[in-house]
Amino acid sequence: MITTEKIKKKNKISKLNLQYYKKLYLIRRCEEKIITHYSEDQMKTPMHMSMGAEAIAVGICQALEANDQVFGTYRSHALFLAKTEDTDDFFAEIYGKQTASLKGRGGSMHLCSPDYGFMGTSAIVASAIPVAVGAAFANKQANNDRIVAVFFGDGAVEEGVFWESLNLASLMKLPILFVCEDNGLAVHTPKSQRRGYESIIDVVSNFNCLAFEAKTTDVEVIHKLASKAIDRVKTEMLPCFLRLRYFRYLEHVGVNQDFDATYRSKDKPEQWLKVDPIGLQRRKLKDLGIEEEEITDIEMDINSKIDSSIAKAKEADFSGISELYQGVLA
Numbered sequence: 001m002i003t004t005e006k007i008k009k010k011n012k013i014s015k016l017n018l019q020y021y022k023k024l025y026l027i028r029r030c031e032e033k034i035i036t037h038y039s040e041d042q043m044k045t046p047m048h049m050s051m052g053a054e055a056i057a058v059g060i061c062q063a064l065e066a067n068d069q070v071f072g073t074y075r076s077h078a079l080f081l082a083k084t085e086d087t088d089d090f091f092a093e094i095y096g097k098q099t100a101s102l103k104g105r106g107g108s109m110h111l112c113s114p115d116y117g118f119m120g121t122s123a124i125v126a127s128a129i130p131v132a133v134g135a136a137f138a139n140k141q142a143n144n145d146r147i148v149a150v151f152f153g154d155g156a157v158e159e160g161v162f163w164e165s166l167n168l169a170s171l172m173k174l175p176i177l178f179v180c181e182d183n184g185l186a187v188h189t190p191k192s193q194r195r196g197y198e199s200i201i202d203v204v205s206n207f208n209c210l211a212f213e214a215k216t217t218d219v220e221v222i223h224k225l226a227s228k229a230i231d232r233v234k235t236e237m238l239p240c241f242l243r244l245r246y247f248r249y250l251e252h253v254g255v256n257q258d259f260d261a262t263y264r265s266k267d268k269p270e271q272w273l274k275v276d277p278i279g280l281q282r283r284k285l286k287d288l289g290i291e292e293e294e295i296t297d298i299e300m301d302i303n304s305k306i307d308s309s310i311a312k313a314k315e316a317d318f319s320g321i322s323e324l325y326q327g328v329l330a
């Protein structure tokens with residue numbers, strides 16, 4: 001028998017699944033548009049694309065509160081859009097325009113929107129990690145219940161500052177999630193040629209730090225894992241390290257595929273593409289009984305929003321020469 005409770009639960013699930021899908025689709029579509037327009041040479045910034053990793057940013061941000069804080073890397077398109085959904089700001093920065101939060105001085109590698117808790121990204125591997133630990137310390141002192149999530153690649157774990165930061169966070173019991181977006185590569189170098197140990201989870205577990213890992217493209221699984229991690233960070237007052245694996249669809253920097261390059265095997269893409277995070281959620285929506293028409297309407301709305309943001313970014317002005325030294329600290 002179908003009870004009212006069951007219907008309510010199903011509606012709640014569908015609503016959440018729609019939220020996931022909207023964000024995933026938004027991120028993918030923004031990057032597809034970057035690929036379309038990049039050759040026009042109006043986006044004067046290197047591109048480190050998130051494609052393939054979308055479920056990680058969306059799943060973690062879904063588990064965070066609006067005023068929780070995130071820090072990222074030069075590969076943070078997905079994280080920025082998952083946290084802010086602000087496509088106007090995103091494209092203004094990508095096109096280097098004055099209308100962006102950073103007035104177009106940062107480009108793709110330096111995104112920042114503190115009003116949304118998006119604290120910043122940097123091109124220097126691992127450099128956001130100690131800053132994020134500082135923010136977590138400030139939050140603990142302020143007793144404000146905020147969580148910090150710092151995202152970094154598997155290559156960042158080879159930097160000394162990662163270990164110093166992990167040590168301090170473990171010692172001071174800071175409310176922070178260390179989110180390792182693990183694509184197995186640092187530029188073109190696989191982990192087997194970089195590390196003197198097998199399992200990062202085993203090593204991190206020796207600290208006073210919780211540690212979990214997952215190999216999935218299912219945003220729902222990542223959301224649940226992140227929620228569990230955040231609950232435990234809050235109740236046990238310990239930091240947490242999450243290792244989340246994904247397949248980088250495009251070249252290290254740039255907007256092209258490089259599946260035929262010698263540094264990675266050709267059979268891998270197929271396995272991962274079968275469970276593409278966006279395709280997977282779309283199929284789930286259909287399984288939940290959501291009509292094709294409703295899904296395409298959502299996609300059309302998102303497409304229009306993105307097209308409008310790109311048009312506004314293209315029309316906007318660059319910052320003037322007189323502003324060049326504003327905000328420079330050194």
Ligand SMILES: Cc1ncc(C[n+]2csc(CCOP(=O)(O)OP(=O)(O)O)c2C)c(N)n1
Pocket residue numbers: 075123124125126152153154155156157183185186187252
């Ligand atoms: C401190 C530092 N060393 C070296 C580099 C050059 N570099 C840029 S990206 C990169 C690889 C980083 O790999 P990973 O952290 O796994 O991130 P991914 O690109 O895979 O997302 C390196 C070595 C850098 N930017 N900063």
Ligand SMILES: [Mg+2]
Pocket residue numbers: 153154155181182183184185186187
């Ligand atoms: Mg990597």
